[in-house]
Amino acid sequence: MLMGGTAMADEKCKGDKPGEKPTPAQVVQAKTADFMKKRWGKVDSNRDGVISKEEYLKEATDRFNATDINRDGKITPEEVKQFFEKSQAQRPPQPTDPKPDAQPKQP
Numbered sequence: 683m684l685m686g687g688t689a690m691a692d693e694k695c696k697g698d699k700p701g702e703k704p705t706p707a708q709v710v711q712a713k714t715a716d717f718m719k720k721r722w723g724k725v726d727s728n729r730d731g732v733i734s735k736e737e738y739l740k741e742a743t744d745r746f747n748a749t750d751i752n753r754d755g756k757i758t759p760e761e762v763k764q765f766f767e768k769s770q771a772q773r774p775p776q777p778t779d780p781k782p783d784a785q786p787k788q789p
């Protein structure tokens with residue numbers, strides 16, 4: 683008298699159509715891959731292939747300290763703004779050439 687409970691999930695296996703926007707699963711996969719590529723190496727400091735709570739907290743602490751510009755143990759909205767401005771400034775300057783759309787006004 684054991685209820686198997688099969689054949690329920692089979693019908694939901696619809697194929698993903700090409701051209702449609704990524705499914706939530708695909709978004710998660712992409713974000714995971716992105717994290718693995720960009721951040722994992724920084725957080726997994728002893729390179730044992732896993733991130734321990736210690737490593738995670740250390741990375742979080744480093745980020746906190748980088749943002750807490752005046753080192754008072756608190757982050758203010760102003761410091762967050764400065765932090766982003768600083769990290770923006772560290773990037774190579776983008777070639778922004780403002781197009782002079784407006785015609786030069788000549789008298």
Ligand SMILES: [Ca+2]
Pocket residue numbers: 726727728729730731732733734737
């Ligand atoms: Ca580790």
Ligand SMILES: [Ca+2]
Pocket residue numbers: 750751752753754755756757758761
């Ligand atoms: Ca502060």
